[in-house]
Amino acid sequence: PGPFPLYTREEVGRHRSPEQRVWVTHGREVFDITDFLDLHPGGRSKILLAAGGALEPFWALYAVHNQAHVRDLLREYKVGELHPEELAAPAAADDPYAGDPPRHPALHVNSLKPFNAEPPGELLGEHFLTPPELFFKRNHLPVPHVDPDAYCLKVEGPGGRTLSLSLQDLQHRFPKHEVTATLQCAGNRRSEMSRVRPVKGLDWGIGAISTARWGGVWLRDVLADAGFAEEPESQRHVCFEGLDQDLTGTAYGASIPFYQAMSARADVLLAYEMNGAVLPRDHGFPLRVVVPGTVGARNVKWLGRIWVSTEESPSHWQRNDYKGFSPGVDWDTVDYTTAPAIQELPVTSAITDPPPGATVASSEVTVKGYAWSGGGRGVVRVDVSLDGGHTWQVAEMQGEQQPPGQAWAWKLWQLTAPVPPGTTELDIVCKAVDASYNVQPDTVGPIWNLRGVLSHAWHHVRVTVAE
Ligand code: HEM
Ligand code: MTE
Ligand code: MO
Structure with a gap:
């Protein structure tokens, strides 16, 4: 031919x-x-x-x-x-995002500039470790170009001493550690909340969550090298700043409590590897913070500077965003000083397969999904219903064995069950229970908030049964 x-x-x-x-x-x-x-x-x-x-x-x-x-x-x-x-490669346009890296076409793009995208559920639920190209991407600004040879992390120590660490220093002066941890954006599943009443924010589905094996050095080792000692009583914070900046030169920033940064159990990592390979540009090349069990926003990418303060990070994203409020609070009455910054996230779960609106066989159905909780609280059970929550069955879970209080990674789960004879539609529901017996709320209305964060109610997927 x-x-x-x-x-x-x-x-x-x-x-x-x-x-x-x-x-x-x-x-x-x-x-x-x-x-x-x-x-x-x-x-x-x-x-x-x-x-x-x-x-x-x-x-x-x-x-x-x-x-x-x-x-x-x-x-x-x-x-x-x-x-x-x-x-031929497309010509680079004259815009601040022209230097962003190429992305995988399977991602659902919620915003192109800055780039915010999530994988489709059917692919997300297939891999315990999310392939980095499918890992959700949440950028507030253009992806900075960092020359790994010129890269230098500034760590401000006590008494005005500043440590400058090259990538080589980090990789050779400190022991390497690996942690499997799930990252979730505070806005994951926001689209379910905005169906109750409109909220401000990117319209995330169930995919603003992913899991990787992160490799790097303990933050506590670097802080100790800078001269800090553990002080469990202190009210201090460790502040992080990224190398990504807006047009006014303001960088992305966030902070975590000092005791968490220094804790041998909290596993806070400065990561230069993701799933055994060099950290990709979208995920913070050459170095990012990974705070297991803590909301995505504190996992600062393209890390440039670390300092310790009696105040939380002055960043907009620490002080005036990523906080939860009552459903009664609106944009006229909201006072960001009255709520604590979101750190540990609540227990959640979602159905990744079948997708909403699918047609399933009339014999039996296989339901797949993920479940995760913050603060190292492992998921101990996932319940699945095929009839909108009237009757429940326990799903089979798979995942990595992690110690109690350090269960940083999600569980993938699956249930195969007969379809009740004569049904034409299924309202599939899942809900998870964590190690503290925390459960998900049954509906999203009572946890609605103006910014659409912490959306973690039971997840429903409605499907048609084939004749
Ligand atoms: C398996 C063809 C696109 C996902 C296969 C196999 C063939 C095939 C022949 C069986 C291979 C074997 O076992 O030796 C094709 C062709 C495609 C295509 C011709 C495009 C024209 C895709 C795409 C995806 C995909 C876009 C994913 C997004 C898979 C998976 C399997 C598979 C997951 C393994 C199924 C299993 O072993 O249970 N494909 N494929 N394929 N394909 Fe594709
Ligand atoms: N770090 C920097 N420097 N700039 C950012 O925009 N976004 C944060 C966090 N770290 C962000 C950042 C938010 S809100 C989330 S949810 C995670 O990165 C997303 O990480 P990922 O893109 O690797 O999935
Ligand atoms: Mo986020």
């Missing part, structure tokens, strides 16, 4: 559903895979994630495609080729 017609990426991008035909690219070649959707061994919903774009980023996640028989199969669906000009 051939010569083949030539297409632009934009033309390929218009073919994203069976009605418009589903096209994908691989290298320079364009394929119409509409007739293969129902034949795909990995399922129809997964292959559709690549509709209208390139296969490579998805196949990089699933090496099973790296075989001759998969290529042979694909060749049968070839319909064209990309214009030669389409292969």
Whole structure:
């Protein structure tokens, strides 16, 4: 066959559903895979994630495609080729975000500039350690370009002494440690809250949460090297500042209590690795803070400076954001000084598969999801209901064994159950219980707050049962 017609990426991008035909690219070649959707061994919903774009980023996640028989199969669906000009890298525009790194096309983008995006549930729930390209990204500002050779972390010690540490210093002067920890944004699941009443903030679904194995040095080792000693009674805070800045030169910042930073049980890390590889630019290259069990906002990326103070970080994001309020408080009455900064997060869980609106088989259904709690409180049980919360079954959990009080990572869970005969729709619900027997509220209305944070009620997914 051939010569083949030539297409632009934009033309390929218009073919994203069976009605418009589903096209994908691989290298320079364009394929119409509409007739293969129902034949795909990995399922129809997964292959559709690549509709209208390139296969490579998805196949990089699933090496099973790296075989001759998969290529042979694909060749049968070839319909064209990309214009030669389409292969050149797009020109950089004159904007502060032009230097941001490339991102995975599976991410649902909530905001492009700054870049905020989450993975689809079906992919998030598949990996105990989230592949870094799928890990949710929450940036307030452009991603800074940091030269690792020139990088220098400033640590202000007691008595005006300042420690300057290069990446080499950090990697060679301090022992390396690894911690598996889940990060969750305070705004995860905000979209459920905004359905009750509008709130201010990015419209996160269930994906502003991810898990990685972080490698780096203990913050307490670095603070000790700067001259600090443990003082359990002190009311001090450890403040962090990022190298990302807004147009006025104000950097992102946050703080955590001093006792937590110094505690041998709290495992606070200055991380330079994520899942065994160099920390990616979106996640704070070359160095970020990882505060296990604590809200994402305190896990400062592109770390530039650390100091200890009797005051919390003066940052907007510490003082005037990321706090919870009563449902009765509105933007006219809110007083940010009256509420504590969010630190440890409450217990939560969500269904990652099936997605809302899916059609499931009438025989049995497999429900998958995640569950996590802050403060190192492990999840001890996940209950699942197929009938909106009238009857419950206990899900099977899988995860890493972590000591009590240091259960920093989420649990993935799964339940396979028969579909009750005669049902046409299921209202699937999940709820988790943590090690302190904290539970999730059953509805989101009574925990509504103007900023849409701490949305952790029972999670519902409604699906149709096939006839
Ligand atoms: C498995 C083809 C796109 C996810 C497979 C297999 C084939 C295939 C032939 C079975 C391989 C074997 O076991 O030897 C294709 C083709 C695609 C495509 C032709 C595009 C035109 C995708 C995409 C995703 C995906 C975009 C993910 C987002 C998977 C998964 C499996 C799989 C998870 C493993 C299923 C299992 O073992 O249970 N695919 N695939 N595929 N595919 Fe794809
Ligand atoms: N650190 C810096 N320097 N700048 C930021 O915008 N965002 C914070 C935190 N650290 C942020 C930051 C917020 S609100 C969250 S939820 C996490 O980073 C997100 O981390 P991730 O992008 O690696 O998922
Ligand atoms: Mo966040």
